[in-house]
Amino acid sequence: MAIVRIVNETKATELAVRATVADSFFSRMRGLLGRSGLPKGEGLVIVPCKSVHAAFMRFPLDVLFLDRSGVVRHAMQLMPWRFSPIVSTAHLVLELPYGTIAAAATAPGDVIRIVLPEASDEA
Numbered sequence: 001m002a003i004v005r006i007v008n009e010t011k012a013t014e015l016a017v018r019a020t021v022a023d024s025f026f027s028r029m030r031g032l033l034g035r036s037g038l039p040k041g042e043g044l045v046i047v048p049c050k051s052v053h054a055a056f057m058r059f060p061l062d063v064l065f066l067d068r069s070g071v072v073r074h075a076m077q078l079m080p081w082r083f084s085p086i087v088s089t090a091h092l093v094l095e096l097p098y099g100t101i102a103a104a105a106t107a108p109g110d111v112i113r114i115v116l117p118e119a120s121d122e123a
Helices: 025-030
Strands: 004-007 013-022 042-046 062-065 072-078 092-097 112-117
Touching: 004 025, 013 025, 013 092
Parallel strands: 013 042
Antiparallel strands: 004 013, 004 112, 042 092, 062 072, 062 092
């Protein structure tokens, strides 16, 4: 699995310095299950994805739903044992530590860029 940085270009803030990309059936299915938390600066990129759940999770998350252009279509906090709505316009989901969205003032309409560590190209 690839490791990427996540940047909010609209607000010029970094959302994650080390996010794992879950882009296979099994990596998307596993997600963050079995973890006791998500440290600040980490995250999970789930692609493709239109909804997520926190069943069997032990900690809350911040969740961003992005379209194919990287525009935030929905932002929310997800508590353990809860389900997100289905966001039909989403192409991928970013799962971030609880409080990241508020700290970075990230909101629907913001443009998010996923950066590979060895290049500055968008993923």
